[in-house]
Amino acid sequence: MSDARTIVITGASSGLGAEMARQFADLGYDLGLCARRTDRLDELRAEILARHPERRVEVRALDVTDDDAVFTVVHDLARALGRIDRFIVNAGLGKGAQLGTGKHRANRQTAVTNFLGALAQTDAALEVFRTQGDGHLVMVSSMSAMRGLPGSTTTYAATKAGVAHLAEGVRADVYGSDIKVTVLYPGFIASEMNDGTGGNPPMIVSTEKGVRAMVAAVEKEKASACVPPLPWAPMSVVLKHAPLGLLRKLV
Template sequence: MPTTLITGASSGLGAEMARQLADLGHDLALCARRTDRLDALRDEILAAHPDLRVSVKALDVTDHDAVFGVFEEFAEELGGLDKVIVNAGLGKGQPLGTGRFDANKQTAETNFIGALAQTEAAATIFRRQDAGHLVMVSSFSALRGMPRNITTYAATKAAVAHLAEGFRADVHGTPIKVTVLYPGYIVSEMSGTSARTPLMTSTEKGVRSMVETIVKEKASARVPAWPWAPLGFVIKHVPVGVLRRMG
């Protein structure tokens, strides 16, 4: 069965992806800043699936040298990596021109430069193996420039989607595959939202759609498909006045 690396695996979507992929028999390489949560997640998964290999390591994706080092350590320890899920990121941000460049800069550095480091590290391993599957977790907000607190966040998620698509063009016709996920509103620690938010999907259901897409190695998907696939068409065509009320 595949060996899958997940960044930002200590909570939210990353942790739930780890659980669901373990249910499908994947060996796991899990990394995040909070190792206490990673240790607890590893113990939980191994209690349910004692036959699996689950390796955990501390990683801050803004420490770019560490990204390359940790990915290589996982590959050596586990005999290669079949899938890498670039999931770690920040959801914070403030409206432009309101004196919070610091928050927007941190989001941009984590979500884009951090994702670039992860993609470079994964791509290096995949090219060496002549095989692999890169999964980029973008966002539904990447489909159009978004207002207020999510302006910078949405821009970074558009950027990482294009980054992954560019790599897909590079490796077209090879055994290396690329998937871009565009999740809608899914309950998670990072989202800071609750199940009462309109159109919100539970973590388990939302991640199930993500995992199904990953396993099928689809090129891209808006997940869950309902209502986010049809809403993708809508969001690209609504007037700016309507878009402004969505931020």
């Protein structure tokens, strides 16, 4: 069995999840990668092993809205990898519509995936960590969690605020133990989630650069981090305290 540290990443078939897998493999970690699209996971596994043949990369199909599957897959990966040092709750949806416009289905799908799916993943990961006596939970939230947002982002922002509070509650619950918790608040980072949104938003960075900031914060086991730190750490203050009229212009 490898002596490398291990990371499980959900939503790893594309975007931020796939790039985190590449960068953590570069740092010497063995990986457990989960997503619904196993064909993409297999391609990513082959890519990583071509660069790092000494790495171990376990791949599992997972729909995070299937509670039973979440618990089964997480415990299976713990057995296959020997342990789980870090678990990154990354799987999510960016769908949504303005409330009251007859498009509840899209909002519900986002809410179920982003919050209930994250709840199941967190619960399963904590079972493994409590048995091991240690571990590092990483929750991928969003800068949108800083403030309730209008239009098509209302539900998405609410789910990301919810998962941030979920992780912070876990941190309080395990305080004083060897279980650590990090909440990441990514700003505009290029990924499949924001493809086709009508042009690049301002201050967007490449997937590689954005994920590098995420990985650095995880490696430092920060309690929370806006990533990349510039401009998003100071922007978090603006988002939290801007008058509503100004906020609407910003978003």
